[in-house]
Amino acid sequence: MTLGEQILESVGGAGNVGELTRCWVRLRFVLHDPSLVDQARIDALDDVAIAVHQHGQYQIALRRGLVETFDELTELLR
Numbered sequence: 001m002t003l004g005e006q007i008l009e010s011v012g013g014a015g016n017v018g019e020l021t022r023c024w025v026r027l028r029f030v031l032h033d034p035s036l037v038d039q040a041r042i043d044a045l046d047d048v049a050i051a052v053h054q055h056g057q058y059q060i061a062l063r064r065g066l067v068e069t070f071d072e073l074t075e076l077l078r
Contacts, residue, residue, distance in 0.1 A: 003047055003065065004072035010045075011058060012036030014077055022070045029058040 001009075008014060011029055019030040031037070037058060042051045047069075049061040062069060 002072060003045065003062075004069050004076055006045060007042070007048075007060065007069070008073060008076055010038045010041045017077060020070070020073055020077060022066065025061050025066070027060045027062070027066070027070060027073070029060075030056065031058050034058060 007027070008017070011017065011031060012033060013036075016032050016036050017029055018032050021028045034053060037053075039051065042048055042060065047062050047064060049063050051058070051060045053059075
């Protein structure tokens with residue numbers, strides 16, 4: 001399973017994602033139901049530096065591969 005697939009499953013699946021954007025450091029999700037996030041699973045991913053709920057978003061900072069993972073998630077959400 002790819003990193004994008006693992007992240008998507010851990011945030012509650014494609015149906016739980018209202019919006020996905022990114023900045024230079026983080027993936028930024030607006031989720032329909034934030035309680036569906038499996039925080040322990042996200043925290044266990046080697047490429048995740050930190051994941052937090054902040055400013056109405058669920059934000060995931062990656063150690064590497066941010067742009068590639070964002071592009072993969074964008075495709076998975078179509």
